[in-house]
Amino acid sequence: xxxxxxxxxxxxxxxxxxxxxxxxxxxxxxxxxxxxxxxxxxxxxxxxxxxxxxxxxxxxxxxxxxxxxxxxxxxxxxxxxxxxxxxxxxxxxxxxxxxxxxxxxxxxxxxxxxxxxxxxxxxxxxxxxxxxxxxxxxxxxxxxxxxxxxxxxxxxxxxxxxxxxxxxxxxxxxxxxxxxxxxxxxxxxx
Amino acid sequence: xxxxxxxxxxxxxxxxxxxxxxxxxxxxxxxxxxxxxxxxxxxxxxxxxxxxxxxxxxxxxxxxxxxxxxxxxxxxxxxxxxxxxxxxxxxxxxxxxxxxxxxxxxxxxxxxxxxxxxxxxxxxxxxxxxxxxxxxxxxxxxxxxxxxxxxxxxxxxxxxxxxxxxxxxxxxxxxxxxxxxxxxxxxxxx
Numbered sequence: 001x002x003x004x005x006x007x008x009x010x011x012x013x014x015x016x017x018x019x020x021x022x023x024x025x026x027x028x029x030x031x032x033x034x035x036x037x038x039x040x041x042x043x044x045x046x047x048x049x050x051x052x053x054x055x056x057x058x059x060x061x062x063x064x065x066x067x068x069x070x071x072x073x074x075x076x077x078x079x080x081x082x083x084x085x086x087x088x089x090x091x092x093x094x095x096x097x098x099x100x101x102x103x104x105x106x107x108x109x110x111x112x113x114x115x116x117x118x119x120x121x122x123x124x125x126x127x128x129x130x131x132x133x134x135x136x137x138x139x140x141x142x143x144x145x146x147x148x149x150x151x152x153x154x155x156x157x158x159x160x161x162x163x164x165x166x167x168x169x170x171x172x173x174x175x176x177x178x179x180x181x182x183x184x185x186x187x188x189x190x
Numbered sequence: 191x192x193x194x195x196x197x198x199x200x201x202x203x204x205x206x207x208x209x210x211x212x213x214x215x216x217x218x219x220x221x222x223x224x225x226x227x228x229x230x231x232x233x234x235x236x237x238x239x240x241x242x243x244x245x246x247x248x249x250x251x252x253x254x255x256x257x258x259x260x261x262x263x264x265x266x267x268x269x270x271x272x273x274x275x276x277x278x279x280x281x282x283x284x285x286x287x288x289x290x291x292x293x294x295x296x297x298x299x300x301x302x303x304x305x306x307x308x309x310x311x312x313x314x315x316x317x318x319x320x321x322x323x324x325x326x327x328x329x330x331x332x333x334x335x336x337x338x339x340x341x342x343x344x345x346x347x348x349x350x351x352x353x354x355x356x357x358x359x360x361x362x363x364x365x366x367x368x369x370x371x372x373x374x375x376x377x378x379x380x
Contacts, residue, residue, distance in 0.1 A: 029267045029303040032260045059248035066256040070222045113219040
């Protein structure tokens with residue numbers, strides 16, 4: 001998506017440790033105009049699928065899920081990263097390792113929010129190693145709901161996450177695919 | 191707001207420890223139809239104020255901030271609860287004690303996202319003791335931006351948070367005000 005790529009080049013910052021900081025417009029301060037356009041793009045891509053729920057993971061996946069779900073007029077769910085006092089009843093739980101935070105964490109969704117007759121779109125801000133998305137996919141499988149596919153704002157396609165998900169036969173839309181990233185240059189896939 | 195109150199009575203669950211769980215429609219699974227209507231209500235209330243930014247705190251304040259900011263066509267910002275590798279540069283930081291998680295936590299916003307000429311609306315899902323909102327108010331003060339006011343989805347008005355904020359001379363909108371809550375009954379303010 002051209003507008004997202006241009007925004008990344010203009011306002012993204014490359015930090016040590018292969019980190020692309022997009023806090024100016026995507027995941028600390030959120031440009032709602034861009035957010036809505038990204039949501040519309042996802043809806044266009046999945047227009048043949050009858051999505052009944054959008055699923056993401058707290059916290060930075062929430063704006064994307066929120067915008068897509070508002071446009072689709074369906075509910076969205078965000079998986080929680082820790083078991084909180086506000087989680088009760090039967091849960092679906094999975095584990096993922098975060099390279100950003102350098103630790104394994106559990107994610108949970110209250111079981112009653114995902115039903116067998118749901119068709120679920122999974123979304124997140126970033127796809128790199130793919131661990132968070134794969135944990136969300138595992139949760140959808142546990143629920144026996146139908147998995148429509150996955151959509152991410154930014155894929156680092158030089159990491160293995162995209163391939164892992166496509167190799168599972170899952171439809172995946174990445175709005176910007178970064179082919180390479182160095183100290184002062186970002187190159188996107190065509 | 192009548193529709194929110196009815197939803198709380200229908201789908202809210204009272205858990206031990208004075209916890210009102212609203213995960214079915216507000217902060218784990220989000221009813222986007224209700225979310226948009228709540229956003230519109232906030233915009234009507236503050237229609238004389240020229241809001242340039244909406245500020246909240248991760249994670250459960252994000253959907254409300256997102257919907258309001260999308261409708262206003264302005265950016266929103268969510269304060270982070272821990273210093274992460276993705277936070278860099280000058281930060282505004284404040285501290286708050288969470289009764290839900292029984293610990294003090296720091297919240298931070300990258301300084302460049304809040305400017306002196308911004309007019310900021312602070313929003314969150316819950317207002318009880320008021321600590322999270324007051325930490326956000328502190329951050330807005332540090333930035334020297336103009337504080338338009340605060341809006342929350344649910345205020346527990348039998349706790350002191352609402353009074354603390356109104357006593358500071360800050361405009362506060364609570365879409366549902368819970369006057370009392372017991373094991374099996376919730377009463378709202380008129």
